[in-house]
Amino acid sequence: MLYVSLARSPPSIHHTLKSGHPHPIPPLSPVESIKSMLSPSPLSLFCALLLCLPLAIVFTITTPLITTANHGSTSTIAVGVVPTTNKTRLNPVTALGPTIKNQEKSKNTTTTTHTPPPTPPPEEDDKPLIPSPEKEEEDKLLLRPVAEFDPNPPDTTITPPPSPKENDKPMILSPEEDDKYKLLIRRVSGSDPSPPDTTTTPPPLPPPKEDFKPFIPSPEEEEEDKLLLRRAAGSNPDPSSPRKLAFMFLTTSPLPFAPIWEMFFNQTPTELYNIYIHADPRIRYDPPFSGVFSNRVIPDSKPTQRYSPTLISAARRILARSLLHDPSNSMFALLSPACIPLHSFHFTYQTLVRSNQSFIEVLKNERGAYDRWAARGKHAMLPEVPFEEFRIGSQFFVLTRKHARMVVRDTRLWEKFKLPCLHKYTCYPEEHYFATLLHMEDPRGCVPATLTHVDWKGRRDGHPRTYTAGQLGPDLIHAFRRDRPRYGDYGTNGSDSSVIERRDPFLFARKFSSDSLQPLLRIANDVLFQD
Secondary structure, three states, X not given: OHHHHHHOOOHHHHHHHHXXXXXXXXXXXXXXXXXXXXXXXXXXXXXXHHHHHHHHHHHHHHOOEEEEEEOOEEEEEEOOOOOOOOOOOOOHHHHHHHHHXXXXXXXXXXXXXXXXXXXXXXXXXXXXXXXXHHHHHHHHHHHOOOHHHOXXXXXXXXXXXXXXXXXXXXXXXXXXXXXXXHHHHHHHHOOOOOOOOOOOOOOOOOOOOOOXXXXXXXXXXXXXXXHXXXXXXXXXXXOOOOOEEXXXXXXXXXXXXXXXXXXXXXXXXXXXXXXXXXXXXXXXXXXXXXXXXOOOEOOOOOOOOOOOOHHHHHHHHHHHHHHHHOOOEEEEEEEOOOOEEOOOHHHHHHHHHOOOOEEOOOEOOOOOHHHHHOOOOOOOOOOOOOHHHOOEOOOOOEEEHHHHHHHHHOOOOHHHHOOOOOOHHHOOHHHOHHHHHHHHHOHHHEEOOOOEEOOOXXXXXXXXXXXXXXXXOHHHHHHHHHOOOXXXXXXXXXXXXXXXXXXXXXXXXXXXXXXXXXXXXXXXXXXXXXX
């Protein structure tokens, strides 16, 4: 070390270095050289301290610590530094070996850890916040994913509520609130992911207050009808000449407009028409049927009831009797006692005899069609009558002989339509059976329109408008004649576009009150029967 040699050089040397003049240096003996090196001066000690201090600081910062445990007390020492007591000073080299061996033998006394110091225990006033079960359930419902995107939807089982306490009063919800609550529960639980139905389909009519007990015929009556219909189905399919019109009246009362019909058939050859009446045998008809209606009640008449298939059975019976009675009957017009003619017999006869198609209303997209189809149960009409094939139309039709035989021959659809309805307010089987049957069997053979004028505008009670005596006059009859029939839903029947250009005349009209007879008689010859 240079600074040590300079510090211990003889005065002559210092003098020589300072003055810059060289002088001869006398040589030192070996003993004197060693003494000069082992006897430091204050200046050399100060220089050594300045050199060692930075090394000590660097060594202290970079040296890892070792935590030692001895009988519950802990101390921290630097690696490579052996702690010593005040009594004994150990040699650093000889003391390090035994210390490492003792650490390997006693692991329970010396351990090396890199974990942070333990968290101090909370004070007495520090109490942890534990959420209530209700808050946790609310958080679960809030954070629960939507059912459509949750691969593992939550369990939607409903646990029974706890038994109420004595002082608890149950909360009663209104029907609207109950529906909203149920919908909310289904949405939250994921059991009802589909959006609500937003169609504008009107709600069904409210159920009637009175009890509904449909009339069910006895097995004997059903067997009698089967025999009659089977015979009529085997009748001659082609009408003989001259062709006749069969006027069929379904009634549960005396015919209030019989005098108008007497004038209609007056001076008409009887070989051009036949009259048939299906009269409920439970009713007393006063006055009795007379004139052209005398002895025209078919012997197979049976009780009928609205909102039941008995009106279908009555129409099938009168069709069967008409087929069996006269093979010349070519067109079959079903009428009610509230119907009147709008033209003369000659005009009516020529219009119908020239046609080789039936006139029956066939509608698909009517209001409440699904409720009517499901009136016997949700799937009661399947598989014979799917909803897509279900049709609605007026029960008052004009059928060809071919279709009349088709109606009396049918057993497949009848097995469905004869089932009793579950609800009265959707049960109009006579308006469904004939339109559905002919639509499924021979749609091209039908003109999808009725020739009986009726006004259903604004009616919701199941009955059309009834014209009174004060409303009758020539203008009303001319208005009936100017009206054009409704041809199906869109003016076409299937792909038959020919009905778009049709303008068949209305031949009959309904419904009129019983006091309308006299005004009708006054305009009969000058208006009704003037074509």
